[in-house]
Amino acid sequence: xxxxxxxxxxxxxxxxxxxxxxxxxxxxxxxxxxxxxxxxxxxxxxxxxxxxxxxxxxxxxxxxxxxxxxxxxxxxxxxxxxxxxxxxxxxxxxxxxxxxxxxxxxxxxxxxxxxxxxxxxxxxxxxxxxxxxxxxxxxxxxxxxxxxxxxxxxxxxxxxxxxxxxxxxxxxxxxxxxxxxxxxxxxxxxxxxxxxxxxxxxxxxxxxxxxxxxxxxxxxxxxxxxxxxxxxxxxxxxxxxxxxxxxxxxxxxxxxxxxxxxxxxxxxxxxxxxxxxxxxxxxxxxxxxxxxxxxx
Numbered sequence: 001x002x003x004x005x006x007x008x009x010x011x012x013x014x015x016x017x018x019x020x021x022x023x024x025x026x027x028x029x030x031x032x033x034x035x036x037x038x039x040x041x042x043x044x045x046x047x048x049x050x051x052x053x054x055x056x057x058x059x060x061x062x063x064x065x066x067x068x069x070x071x072x073x074x075x076x077x078x079x080x081x082x083x084x085x086x087x088x089x090x091x092x093x094x095x096x097x098x099x100x101x102x103x104x105x106x107x108x109x110x111x112x113x114x115x116x117x118x119x120x121x122x123x124x125x126x127x128x129x130x131x132x133x134x135x136x137x138x139x140x141x142x143x144x145x146x147x148x149x150x151x152x153x154x155x156x157x158x159x160x161x162x163x164x165x166x167x168x169x170x171x172x173x174x175x176x177x178x179x180x181x182x183x184x185x186x187x188x189x190x191x192x193x194x195x196x197x198x199x200x201x202x203x204x205x206x207x208x209x210x211x212x213x214x215x216x217x218x219x220x221x222x223x224x225x226x227x228x229x230x231x232x233x234x235x236x237x238x239x240x241x242x243x244x245x246x247x248x249x250x251x252x253x254x255x256x257x258x259x260x261x262x263x264x265x266x267x268x269x270x271x272x273x274x275x276x277x278x279x280x281x282x283x284x285x286x287x288x289x290x291x292x293x294x295x296x
Contacts, residue, residue, distance in 0.1 A: 004022060004056065005059055005060075006060065007056065008105065010022060010054065012053055012054075013053075013054055014050060014052065015041070015052045015234040016036070018054050019036075020147065022060075025145045027148065033050060038136070040064070041060070041063075042060070044058055044060075071107070072107060073108040073174050074106065077108055077111075078109075079092075079112055081137070083192070084117060084143060084144075085116065085260070085262055086144075086261070087125065088138055089112070091105055091136055091139040091247050091270060093133075095138065096131065097131060106126060109125040109141060113136070116143040117124075120146050126293070127140070127141055127142075128151045128155065135249060135254040136251075137254055140251075140255040140256065147261045151258065151261055158213065160258045161180070161211075161255075161257045162211070162253055163211050163256075164209075164211075166207075166210060166220065166224065166250055167208075167232045168205065168230060168231050169230055169241050170206065170228065170229040171196055172207070172208060174193050176231075177189070177190050178191065178223040179242035182216040182222055185216060185224065187216045187222075189214075189220060190213065191209065192209045193207070193208050193209075199287075212225075221234050221236065221237050221251070222236075227241050233247050233248050234251075250280070252273075254272075256271070263267065
């Protein structure tokens, strides 16, 4: 059980608001309501409604939920960085970050990471953001409730910087910006061409560096498709071009920087271009030089 004494600066807050602001294990308004409804919140030793006002010196007690026994997905992951508050892993393509099924990254985290020794340690580590099932690369993980809140706020404030690399169909201009709304919401991406080669199937293909400044669902895939240059392996946004089958999506998150929630130190991580990408570019160059006919 965790106990908190109400300071005079928090007096006259409703209990619901006090929980959201001062109890790290309560991550949202909905979570606070559930905790109150289930009887896990006590005010001076008694259950209380969320609308009740707290006063200076009141004791607020938080009873964590009973741990639910969960199976661990024994998938070995590359741990890029780990401390007692957070971790950064290299997510493989083809595995979802979370969801109502067993084979997820979050179910594999307890197999790869040490549980935090801090009092607000999460029952199991949680991803702070998401990557699409078919996208590989750097994924930020929280190991404590306070780190999860702090890092989540950084994403909301757009102070976390992510860089992706993709192979796309066609030849783009060397640099550019894509300002194309998604779901009636503003969406902005910056890109830079790193390499461009001839292709039997697409005439040209380009390796591009991508920096999303907003975080819309499928933003990079939609934005590149809107230019007529879909990411290779994308089955949803092909713009009528032939789909590259059996290779997966050529999209990877390779650079990540953020501020550590405890030390306030700026942390930056990067990965090499996946072997799948470089091998495909070499093979495609060879196919073009030998005049091989495209597969229909």
